[in-house]
Each structure stands twice: as C-alpha cells, then as structure tokens.
Amino acid sequence: MSEIEEPAGPRRVIGTPSPAPVAVDTAEKPAEPPLVTDPPNKAHASRAERLVAALFVLAFLAGCGFIAAYIGLEVGSSNIPAGASAVDAAFRSNLALGLALSVILLAIGTGSLIWVRHLTPNIEIEEERHELKSSPKDRAAFKAEFADGAAISQFTKRPLLRRTLLLATVPLALAPLVLLRDLGPLPGTSLRYTVWRKGLRAVTLGGLNPLRPGDFQPGSMITMIPQGYQDDANALAKAGVILIKFEPGQLNFPDRYSGSTLIASMNWSIDNSLVAYSKICTHVGCPVALYEQTTHHILCPCHQSTFDATNGAWVIFGPAARPLPQLPLMVDSDGYLAAASDFPQPVGPSFWERG
Amino acid sequence: MSDEAVKIPKALDGLGGWFDDRFHGARGVRVLMRKVFPDHWTFMLGEIALWSFVILLLTGTYLAFFFVPSTQEVVYHGSYTKLNGIQMSQAYASTLNISFDIRGGLLIRQIHHWAADLFMVAIFAHMLRVFFTGAYRKPREVNWLIGITLLLLGMIEGLFGYSLPDDQLSGAGLRIFQGVLQGIPIVGTYLAFFLFGGEFPGNSIVPRMYIIHVFLIPGLILALITAHLFIMFWQKHTQMPVLGNTERNVVGQPFWPYFVLKGQAWFFFIFGSLAVLATFAQINPVWLYGPYTPLAISSASQPDWYMGILEGALRIMPSWEINFLGHTLTLSVLIPFAVPLGIIFTGAALWPFFEQWATGDRSEHHINDRPRNAPVRTGTGVAAVCFYGILWAEGANDVLADNFQVPLYTITWIARIAVIVVPIGAYFVTKRICLGLQRHDTSLLTHGVEIGIIKQLPDGGYVEEERPLTPEERGKIDSKKVPLALPARGHPDDNGVPAPSSRGVMGWARGVANRAFTETVAVPDGHGNGHGHPDGHEAIEGPEHAGVGAGEPGESGEHGGEEQ
Numbered sequence: 029m030s031e032i033e034e035p036a037g038p039r040r041v042i043g044t045p046s047p048a049p050v051a052v053d054t055a056e057k058p059a060e061p062p063l064v065t066d067p068p069n070k071a072h073a074s075r076a077e078r079l080v081a082a083l084f085v086l087a088f089l090a091g092c093g094f095i096a097a098y099i100g101l102e103v104g105s106s107n108i109p110a111g112a113s114a115v116d117a118a119f120r121s122n123l124a125l126g127l128a129l130s131v132i133l134l135a136i137g138t139g140s141l142i143w144v145r146h147l148t149p150n151i152e153i154e155e156e157r158h159e160l161k162s163s164p165k166d167r168a169a170f171k172a173e174f175a176d177g178a179a180i181s182q183f184t185k186r187p188l189l190r191r192t193l194l195l196a197t198v199p200l201a202l203a204p205l206v207l208l209r210d211l212g213p214l215p216g217t218s219l220r221y222t223v224w225r226k227g228l229r230a231v232t233l234g235g236l237n238p239l240r241p242g243d244f245q246p247g248s249m250i251t252m253i254p255q256g257y258q259d260d261a262n263a264l265a266k267a268g269v270i271l272i273k274f275e276p277g278q279l280n281f282p283d284r285y286s287g288s289t290l291i292a293s294m295n296w297s298i299d300n301s302l303v304a305y306s307k308i309c310t311h312v313g314c315p316v317a318l319y320e321q322t323t324h325h326i327l328c329p330c331h332q333s334t335f336d337a338t339n340g341a342w343v344i345f346g347p348a349a350r351p352l353p354q355l356p357l358m359v360d361s362d363g364y365l366a367a368a369s370d371f372p373q374p375v376g377p378s379f380w381e382r383g
Numbered sequence: 384m385s386d387e388a389v390k391i392p393k394a395l396d397g398l399g400g401w402f403d404d405r406f407h408g409a410r411g412v413r414v415l416m417r418k419v420f421p422d423h424w425t426f427m428l429g430e431i432a433l434w435s436f437v438i439l440l441l442t443g444t445y446l447a448f449f450f451v452p453s454t455q456e457v458v459y460h461g462s463y464t465k466l467n468g469i470q471m472s473q474a475y476a477s478t479l480n481i482s483f484d485i486r487g488g489l490l491i492r493q494i495h496h497w498a499a500d501l502f503m504v505a506i507f508a509h510m511l512r513v514f515f516t517g518a519y520r521k522p523r524e525v526n527w528l529i530g531i532t533l534l535l536l537g538m539i540e541g542l543f544g545y546s547l548p549d550d551q552l553s554g555a556g557l558r559i560f561q562g563v564l565q566g567i568p569i570v571g572t573y574l575a576f577f578l579f580g581g582e583f584p585g586n587s588i589v590p591r592m593y594i595i596h597v598f599l600i601p602g603l604i605l606a607l608i609t610a611h612l613f614i615m616f617w618q619k620h621t622q623m624p625v626l627g628n629t630e631r632n633v634v635g636q637p638f639w640p641y642f643v644l645k646g647q648a649w650f651f652f653i654f655g656s657l658a659v660l661a662t663f664a665q666i667n668p669v670w671l672y673g674p675y676t677p678l679a680i681s682s683a684s685q686p687d688w689y690m691g692i693l694e695g696a697l698r699i700m701p702s703w704e705i706n707f708l709g710h711t712l713t714l715s716v717l718i719p720f721a722v723p724l725g726i727i728f729t730g731a732a733l734w735p736f737f738e739q740w741a742t743g744d745r746s747e748h749h750i751n752d753r754p755r756n757a758p759v760r761t762g763t764g765v766a767a768v769c770f771y772g773i774l775w776a777e778g779a780n781d782v783l784a785d786n787f788q789v790p791l792y793t794i795t796w797i798a799r800i801a802v803i804v805v806p807i808g809a810y811f812v813t814k815r816i817c818l819g820l821q822r823h824d825t826s827l828l829t830h831g832v833e834i835g836i837i838k839q840l841p842d843g844g845y846v847e848e849e850r851p852l853t854p855e856e857r858g859k860i861d862s863k864k865v866p867l868a869l870p871a872r873g874h875p876d877d878n879g880v881p882a883p884s885s886r887g888v889m890g891w892a893r894g895v896a897n898r899a900f901t902e903t904v905a906v907p908d909g910h911g912n913g914h915g916h917p918d919g920h921e922a923i924e925g926p927e928h929a930g931v932g933a934g935e936p937g938e939s940g941e942h943g944g945e946e947q
Contacts, residue, residue: 063637065389104484105462114462118483126490126662130655137651144644151641155419155633157619157749160522212580212587215572219565219582233678251678259456259470262582265558265677307678312562312697312716313583314555315680329682330559331698332781332791345792347697347715349704377562378704378713379572 064149076146083139087132094128097121215381220374222254222267224367227360229255230269230304238364239271241298246275249319251307254367266375268307268315269355270326271365272337276301278324281340296356296368304355305341306375309333311348313377326352349378416639421622425512427649431505434653435498436608442495443597449485451477452593454549454586463670471549471674474589478548478669493661499541500666501657503689506534514731514764516751518621520744524735526614529607531732536604538689543596545667545687549589554675556686558583559697566716568707584677624750624862626855633749683782692771695778696723699798723774727767734763741896742866755824756863758817759899765813766806773802814902821904824860827852828906868901869894 067073101121105114162170178184229238230252244250249272257263279300297303305326309316314330319337325344326335333348335341341352353375356368374382391399403409420426453473459466461476462483481488510530513519519527542560546553561583564575580587622628622635636642660666672681686694696719703714738760739745754761776783777798784791831849838846852860870882872894882890 098486101486103462103486105464114464114483118462118489121486122489122493123662125487126658129490130658130662133651133655133658137648137655140644140648140651144641144648148640148644151636152634153417153419153637154627155417155619157631157633159747160618208577211577212585213576215576219572253678261584261677265583268678312559312566314558314562315678317680318682329680329781330555330684331694332795333702343702345795347700347702347719349702349713349715377565378711378716379565380568380710380712381572382711383706383709 063151063153067147067149073147076142080139080143080147083135083142087135087139090128090131090135094125094132097124097128101125215379219376219379219382221370222375223257223260223263224254224267224355224370226358226369227366229360229364229366230271230357231255231258233258233268240363241302241359241365244273246273246278246301247321248273249321251317252304252365265313266308269304270307270316270319271302271304272319272324274301274303274324274338278338279303280338296354298357298359298365302357302365303337304357305335305337305352306355306371307352308376309348310343310350310352310375311346311377316352416637418616418638418642419619419633419635420638420642421620421628421633421635423623425516426620428505428509428512430646430649431653432502432509433608433612434650435502435505435657436604437650438498438654438657439495439502440601440605442491442498443601445491446481446488446495447597449477449481449488450474450547450593452547452590454584454589466670466673469674472589474547474549475669475674478550482670490658490661493664493666494657496545496666497657497660497664499544500688501653503534503537503541503687506530506537507689510534510731511764511768514734515754515761516621516623517748517757517760518751519735520748521735521739522618522747523614523621526611526618527735528732529611529614531728533604533607533611535728536600536607540596540600540604541687542690543592543600546592547589547596548667548669549675550669551672551675551679551681552669552684553672554584554677555680555684556690557588557675558677559694563697563716563720566713566720568710568712568717584675619749621749621751624753624859626858628750630747630749683779683785685779685782688775691775691778692723693719693778695774695776695780695798696720698780699774699777699795699802701799723770727771730767734760737896738900741893742900743869743897744866750862752864753859753862755817755820756865758814758821758902761817762810762814766810769809770802770806773798773805777802818902818904821863824863825904825906828857828860832856865903866897866900869897 101117101124102108103114103117103121108114108117183190231238231254233251233253236255236258238255239250239252249270252269252271253264254267257267276299279297281297305316307315307317309328309330311328311331311333314328316326316328316333316335318327318329319325320327324337326337326341327333328346328348331347333346334344335348335352336344341354343349343351353371353373355371358366358368360366399409451473455473456470457473457476459469459471459476459479461467461479463479466479478492481492483489513527513530542556546557546560561575561579564578565571567574576582578588578591579585580591619633620635622633628634673679685691697716700715700719703718705712705714752760754764777795780794780798781791783789784794831851833847834850836848838848840846870876872882872891875881882894
C-alpha cells in the first residue's frame with residue numbers, strides 16, 4: 029500500500045515555465061505538460077478495481093432490494109392485514125428501506141473513496157497566488173471612470189434631483205413594514221385578562237367535571253379550566269389553574285409588597301384549605317405541572333422555577349420573578365367551585381406594558 | 384504519462400463544441416478543472432455542512448408533498464391506534480400520516496431531522512477550525528461574517544422546523560419562544576402578537592413558520608452558501624503550514640478529477656451515515672409526545688441540541704425583574720435571550736477586526752496558524768467553548784440531576800459559578816499550554832528530537848542522543864509568525880507621530896491587547912545549531928518569511944506597506 033501513497037507526479041506551478049527549457053519569447057503561455065494518468069502499481073490497481081466494482085454491484089443489488097421492500101412491505105392500517113400492528117409495519121418498512129438505502133449509499137461512497145485513493149496517481153499541483161489588492165493603476169482608472177459616470181449622470185451637480193429621489197424612496201422603503209401591520213391584532217389589554225369571571229365554574233381538565241370543596245383530599249393537586257372553554261386553546265393557555273387542597277393550618281399567606289402595592293397576601297382560599305393558582309409559569313409560560321406533596325413545592329419542568337404553594341406561590345428557586353397569581357375562588361349556589369372574579373393581576377410571562 | 388490517451392467520444396465532443404460555440408467556455412472551464420484544492424481532513428468539515436444542506440433540501444421537498452401546515456382541528460382515526468379519537472391539528476395528524484402511512488415517510492423524516500442536527504454540528508466544527516487556525520484573517524473576514532450569519536439562520540430554521548409537527552414537546556418550545564418574545568422591552572408584545580396572529584397559540588403560527596421554514600430561510604441560506612463558496616473559490620483556499628506551502632502558492636490536487644471523485648465519495652458517505660442513523664436511531668418520535676395542548680407538559684423537555692445554550696441560559700438565571708419607569712423589565716428572560724448568543728455571535732463577528740486592531744497586522748494571510756502559535760486567540764476560543772458548553776449542559780440540568788443523583792439546585796448553582804469562572808480559567812490555562820508547546824518547539828529547533836538512546840560519556844555522565852529535525856518537521860515549526868509589538872507608550876516615531884498606545888484610553892487598551900498578542904517564546908538567534916542543518920534554512924515562506932520571535936526587522940517591512 030505504502031508505495032502508492034507517495035506523491036508520484038511532478039510538482040510544477042501552473043502558468044510558469046516547466047523545468048524543461050522552452051521558448052518564452054512569445055506572448056502565449058507555454059503549454060502545460062500533461063499530468064501522469066496511471067497509478068504507479070498496476071497489480072495493486074487491478075485488485076482495487078475489482079473491489080470497487082464489487083461494491084458498485086452491491087449498491088445495485090441493494091437498490092433492487094430497496095424497490096422490492098417498497099413494493100413488498102405495505103404500511104398503513106388500511107393496507108395491512110386486519111389485526112396487524114400498523115406501528116410494527118411502519119418500523120419494519122423503515123428498517124428494510126433504511127438498510128437498503130444505507131447499503132446503496134455507503135457502498136457507492138466506499139467505492140468512490142477506494143477509486144480515488146488507489147486507482148488514481150497521487151498528483152499534487154501548485155498554483156500561484158497573487159495579492160488580492162488591485163494595482164494602483166487599476167484602482168486609479170476605476171476611480172476616474174466612476175467619477176466620469178457620476179459627472180455624466182448629473183447626480184453630483186443637481187442636489188435637487190438627488191434629494192427628491194431620496195425623499196421619494198423613503199415611504200417606499202417603509203411600505204413593506206406598513207403591510208405587516210395586519211399580521212395580528214394589537215396587544216391592547218388582552219394580556220391582562222382571562223376568561224374567568226364571577227360565577228364561572230371550574231371543571232377538571234380531564235373529565236370536565238365540576239367539583240365541590242369536599243370532593244377531594246388534602247395533599248392533592250388537580251388542573252381546572254373554565255367551564256365551556258375546553259376547545260379554546262387561546263383561553264386555556266391563560267386560564268388554566270391548579271387547585272391544591274391543604275390540611276387546615278398549612279396555608280400561610282404572607283403580606284408582600286412591591287413598593288406600596290400589595291402583591292401577595294390576597295387570601296382567596298376556601299375554608300383556608302383550598303387554593304387555586306395560575307398554571308402558567310410567570311417565567312416564560314410553561315405549565316407548572318409538578319407538585320411535590322411533602323414540601324408543597326410547585327415546580328415548572330421547563331426551567332425549574334419553584335413556587336411554595338403554602339406561601340402564596342412565592343418563588344423559592346429558579347428564574348421566575350413573580351409568584352403564580354391566585355384565582356379568587358367561591359362556592360356557587362349549587363355548591364360547586366367557581367371563580368369569584370378574574371385574576372387580580374396578569375398571568376403568565378412578564379411583558380413591558382405590565383407595569 | 385499515460386499509456387494511451389483517452390479518446391473523447393464524438394457525441395460528448397460535439398456537445399462540448401455546441402456549448403463552446405455559444406458560451407466561449409473552453410478556456411474558463413479548463414482553468415476550473417485545474418483549480419487546486421489543498422488537502423487536510425479539517426477542510427472537509429464545511430463540506431459536511433454543504434452536503435447536509437443538499438440532503439435537507441431533497442428530503443424536505445419530499446416531506447412537503449405530504450405535510451399539511453394547518454392547525455385546523457381534526458379527530459384522528461388512523462394507523463397509530465393509540466391516538467384514535469383524539470383531537471389534534473392537521474399538522475400533527477399529517478406528521479403521523481407521514482410516519483405510519485407513507486412508505487419511506489418515516490425514513491425520510493428521520494433523515495431530515497438527523498441531517499438538520501448534523502448540519503449544525505458541521506457548521507460549529509467548521510467554525511471552530513477556521514477560528515483556531517486563524518483562517519478568518521484578511522482577506523477572508525467577509526466569508527467569516529457570512530458563516531456566522533449562516534449559523535444563526537440555521538438555528539432559526541431548525542427551531543421552526545422541529546416546531547412544525549405541533550406535538551407536545553415542540554409546542555412547549557414554541558410557548559417558551561413566545562414568552563421570551565413577549566418579554567422584549569417596548570416592542571415585545573407587538574412582535575409576539577404579529578408573529579402568532581394574536582395571543583398564544585392562535586391558528587397562524589404553523590402556516591407562518593412553514594413558509595419561513597420551507598422558503599424564506601432556505602432561500603437565504605442557499606444564497607449565502609453560494610456567496611460563501613464563490614468567495615472561497617475567488618480568494619483561493621487557505622493551506623496548512625507544511626513544507627512547500629507559501630503565502631504565494633496553493634498546493635493541492637486539481638478539481639478534475641480529484642475533487643469530483645472525493646466530493647462524490649464524501650456526499651455518499653454523509654448521506655449513507657444519515658441513512659444508518661435514520662434506520663437504527665429513532666429521532667423525534669412525535670407520536671409518543673401526543674398533540675400539543677397548552678396545559679400539558681412533560682419533564683425532561685429538551686430542545687434540539689443547537690438550542691440547548693438558550694435553554695441552559697434560561698435555567699441558570701436567578702429571578703431578576705425590575706420596574707423601569709412604570710414598565711416591567713424581565714431580566715431573567717432578557718439576559719438569557721440576548722447575552723450568551725450576543726457574546727458569542729458579536730464576539731465572533733468582531734474578533735478579526737479586534738485582532739487586526741490589537742496587532743496592527745493588516746497583511747493577507749493564506750497559511751493557517753498552528754493554534755499554539757496564537758495563544759491569545761486559542762485561549763479565547765477555548766474560553767468561548769467552555770462558556771457555550773456549560774450553558775449547553777445546564778440546558779439538561781434535570782437530566783443530569785436524574786442520571787448522576789445530584790440535587791437539581793446544586794447543579795444549577797455549580798453552573799452559575801462555573802459559567803463565569805471556568806472560561807476565565809480556561810483562557811489562562813490554554814494560553815500557558817500554548818506557550819509551553821512553543822517552548823517545546825524551540826527545544827526541538829535548538830536540540831533536535833530525542834531518539835531514546837542514552838550514551839555514557841567517558842567522564843561517567845549520561846547524554847541522550849538527538850537527531851536533527853527533518854525539513855518537514857522544521858518547516859512546520861518555522862511557520863510561526865508573531866505579530867509585531869507596537870511601539871511603547873510615549874515613543875514618537877521618526878516623523879514625531881506618537882505611538883498608537885499613547886492615544887487616550889483606546890490607545891492604552893490597544894497597548895495592553897498588543898502586549899498579550901505578542902507574548903511568545905523567543906527562539907535564540909541562529910538556531911541552525913550544532914546539530915547541523917545541511918541545507919541551511921529552507922524557509923517555507925521564501926523571502927517573505929518572518930522569523931521566529933517578535934520584532935525581527937524582516938517582519939516590520941511586511942506590515943509597514945499595508946498600513947496606509
């Protein structure tokens with residue numbers, strides 16, 4: 029092998045005279061000598077040729093196999109025998125087609141590599157490199173021609189034309205931005221409100237059942253949504269709440285102020301044991317879905333903001349900057365849990381206009 | 384010389400003639416065929432990105448035949464029976480359809496996804512190679528900037544691509560994206576409402592991401608790749624510092640037939656490897672995640688790898704939020720969104736110009752540096768890799784906590800400290816290692832290579848036998864070029880112009896940077912030493928060779944002419 033890995037060909041600079049004495053008194057560049065075209069070791073090359081050909085034949089056979097697998101292995105529940113698993117059929121087809129395709133591609137790739145490494149002479153050639161900068165003469169000529177053109181165009185001599193043309197293009201440049209206005213409604217105050225209102229019943233996300241305060245045990249957490257909005261993704265993305273029940277005396281709502289604004293002491297629990305927090309993380313809006321019963325910590329699985337459920341959902345770790353807003357609760361005339369009002373503050377991620 | 388000349392078939396000859404009659408191409412294409420491509424394995428990294436992109440275009444077109452970019456709700460009844468009767472978007476249903484009802488659909492989907500991940504890996508690897516060898520230096524700064532733009536476009540393209548199926552995992556990612564957008568000061572809510580057509584999730588985002596993903600960004604990427612390749616072609620490729628390579632030549636194998644054959648082999652290898660992955664390594668099994676609903680989430684939600692740095696940056700932040708003149712500035716979102724990628728992308732974009740400013744070196748460079756010979760650059764690059772890597776790993780802190788049984792908050796605290804301390808430490812350690820390797824090179828030049836034979840001297844002492852360096856080994860070591868030290872502060876030149884480092888605060892900073900860049904291990908004069916170099920000094924740079932050690936007279940001439 030080693031004998032063919034050494035550079036076998038001559039090294040020369042394209043565009044310069046070859047080592048042999050040639051007449052250089054003409055304007056034409058001397059003809060470049062032809063490159064060596066045969067590999068140094070012919071016996072080795074013949075062996076390599078047979079190997080490459082075998083690989084190409086293998087690729088051909090695998091290609092036939094690919095077509096056969098495509099025709100022979102049906103997928104989709106309507107095409108396979110009743111009772112057979114469509115998932116298994118898809119995976120079987122994937123395995124067969126993928127194997128065949130892998131063999132085709134890798135055989136052609138390997139064959140091509142052996143071809144270029146063992147069947148061609150290892151020739152290195154050399155090219156001249158010139159500084160990229162143009163000669164001062166060319167630069168000067170360019171400048172002169174450009175200045176001539178500018179003078180002919182009158183662009184420099186007639187500022188009125190120049191300025192009015194600029195003026196004309198300003199609204200044109202803004203037009204595409206203006207056209208983007210109707211991509212969506214303006215935010216307005218929509219981020220401040222959810223669909224919750226006084227008396228709107230909370231139902232479970234899973235079964236859409238309303239709940240009575242006594243329906244579930246202390247220590248449990250359940251996701252609730254406003255009744256009638258189960259198909260409204262936009263409403264759910266803001267209005268989902270988690271309802272948590274505590275043993276009496278576990279809940280503790282500290283007074284917390286930001287400046288002069290009371291931000292977390294609103295105790296809207298029922299019987300001081302049942303409380304509803306927004307399920308939308310105040311960091312970037314993931315659902316805060318993990319609840320640890322022993323510590324009463326609510327954890328956002330996305331970025332691990334951790335809220336203390338017994339303590340006004342105060343942030344105890346992670347990037348969220350604000351507690352989860354509390355949904356004021358009441359019990360309606362039929363004894364079911366309902367909202368006493370909308371959230372007292374915007375839910376979800378912070379935004380500039382939030383204040 | 385060949386045994387027999389290849390006879391060009393008449394038909395091909397005729398066709399060539401037909402085109403040449405019309406386009407006058409014989410001369411130009413002939414030059415093209417002899418275009419020299421220098422050879423080094425790291426020059427294939429960019430090519431991986433190129434071929435991955437070609438594969439992405441091919442497989443993506445196929446997927447677009449079947450994918451329905453709509454959030455119109457349907458009730459699923461199909462091959463994936465576990466989701467029968469479940470309400471889902473057409474986007475999700477059509478992705479199930481591609482996976483289970485189209486023969487080869489799953490294979491093409493998985494090749495497409497693997498190719499996207501490989502595309503980004505290759506861009507990063509290529510970028511690191513270019514950085515650590517200094518291949519971005521004049522005249523290649525524009526191509527460096529195009530490359531950074533391609534990396535950024537690739538990230539957005541990937542994010543939008545994996546969000547299209549509207550599954551639970553990518554929907555959570557989209558929610559995070561929307562929440563971050565909403566947090567941008569002043570324009571954030573408007574950006575979010577315009578992109579999503581109102582509140583999250585709305586019905587507009589999937590078709591909008593689709594047209595951006597299949598048309599707008601691929602078009603930009605294609606245009607920029609074309610420009611990237613054209614500039615590379617026009618300026619000619621850089622080459623590695625080996626004997627025979629100079630700033631005035633390009634040594635390698637010609638385009639025809641070598642590069643054609645090698646390119647063909649490489650394309651099929653990459654495509655084949657992706658096919659193997661798609662066959663045996665399942666990726667993004669959206670059917671297991673279920674359709675997106677805004678109130679569900681799974682733990683261990685990680686984005687595709689190239690978005691991991693943003694995820695980690697979000698996770699590492701303490702809960703900082705300030706009220707600015709009655710407005711909410713949510714730093715725990717804004718800092719992770721803007722700072723890490725800002726440091727890396729802006730830093731990378733400015734680096735070539737910073738280096739020129741600090742070293743005063745405005746000359747062209749076509750021979751790549753060995754990383755050890757540019758300690759400041761190598762140290763900075765390793766620091767950036769550490770910074771990126773720590774944030775990236777923090778993006779999977781829950782997975783790390785689970786696998787290594789370390790408390791989650793402990794991991795986050797380690798990352799919070801490490802992301803500042805480790806890059807700084809890595810810079811200094813790397814710089815010292817580089818200088819140590821330079822010292823090793825110097826000892827090779829002055830003493831030669833130890834060959835493992837120990838001789839006892841007549842007086843009883845021991846010496847180890849050494850052999851002189853081969854011309855190849857010496858050529859590599861001799862490729863070292865150290866930037867000129869700027870004149871010291873307060874030293875006017877012959878025309879009375881004060882030294883750059885005397886000009887204000889910036890001048891002072893430039894002086895400091897220049898001292899760091901010019902720190903080197905000097906080689907004693909006349910290192911053609913007692914071990915005998917029969918052919919004297921075969922400089923790989925020819926007459927331009929700037930010897931080892933700062934401030935040799937031969938070097939000042941090289942910079943001087945370029946300054947104006």
